[in-house]
Amino acid sequence: MRIHGHGLVQRQQRGPPGPGQPARTQVLACRRYQCQGCGAVWTVLPASAVARKHFSGAAIALALALYGLCGLGVEQVRGLVNDWKHTGAEPGRWRSLGRWAACTGPCGTPIPRQVEH
Numbered sequence: 001m002r003i004h005g006h007g008l009v010q011r012q013q014r015g016p017p018g019p020g021q022p023a024r025t026q027v028l029a030c031r032r033y034q035c036q037g038c039g040a041v042w043t044v045l046p047a048s049a050v051a052r053k054h055f056s057g058a059a060i061a062l063a064l065a066l067y068g069l070c071g072l073g074v075e076q077v078r079g080l081v082n083d084w085k086h087t088g089a090e091p092g093r094w095r096s097l098g099r100w101a102a103c104t105g106p107c108g109t110p111i112p113r114q115v116e117h
Contacts, residue, residue: 015059
């Protein structure tokens, strides 16, 4: 296999950059490589990035912990993890959080909330 550099692509990553910091959107430069034999192209992401997700892995983990373990509401979690203002037609709903929760249990089963009210 012979691979050569195939340029850079920009990708956004959302979420707080560290504990206790406000959420933000940052642009990452991701390196691409191309196999000279078959023409396949790879994009190499930083360790903080998650494939096919706009949010960092740490932001996703934080959101799931705040919602599932700490019992914060969807709007509270969204305000801490997402720097974009809510503009959807359904206040109090954040589809990304629901999708993340639905795919994190064993064999794809949703993780139930652990907080008693």
